[in-house]
Amino acid sequence: MLSKLAQRLMKPDPRRCEETRALMSAYVEEDLEDGERRSVDRHVRFCPRCRTVLQNLRHTVERLRRLGRAPVDADVESAAERVRSAWRERAYPGEPRESPGGEPGSDPHTEAT
Numbered sequence: 001m002l003s004k005l006a007q008r009l010m011k012p013d014p015r016r017c018e019e020t021r022a023l024m025s026a027y028v029e030e031d032l033e034d035g036e037r038r039s040v041d042r043h044v045r046f047c048p049r050c051r052t053v054l055q056n057l058r059h060t061v062e063r064l065r066r067l068g069r070a071p072v073d074a075d076v077e078s079a080a081e082r083v084r085s086a087w088r089e090r091a092y093p094g095e096p097r098e099s100p101g102g103e104p105g106s107d108p109h110t111e112a113t
């Protein structure tokens with residue numbers, strides 16, 4: 001009885017999954033606010049799918065960090081960025097990748113003026 005109720009209460013909300021996955025890369029990089037980190041913690045505790053995803057991501061990031069232990073910090077940065085964008089594609093398939101706000105000189109409006 002009680003466990004059924006608990007199960008219903010703890011049922012993973014798909015919207016939560018999206019939120020959690022969006023936060024995950026920052027989570028593994030320890031780049032989250034306390035509250036956000038806690039909400040990821042809480043979610044993965046009862047959402048096995050997100051937990052698996054988080055574990056995989058963590059392994060990937062750890063491996064990249066180890067590989068990227070080069071004297072140049074930028075290497076690590078770009079590795080992390082690569083993970084992040086790869087992650088975005090996997091988390092939100094079909095969504096266009098974030099563009100850095102248009103290429104310089106390719107905007108027809110600036111030429112028209």
Ligand SMILES: [Zn+2]
Nearest residue numbers: 012017047050
């Ligand atoms: Zn989930």
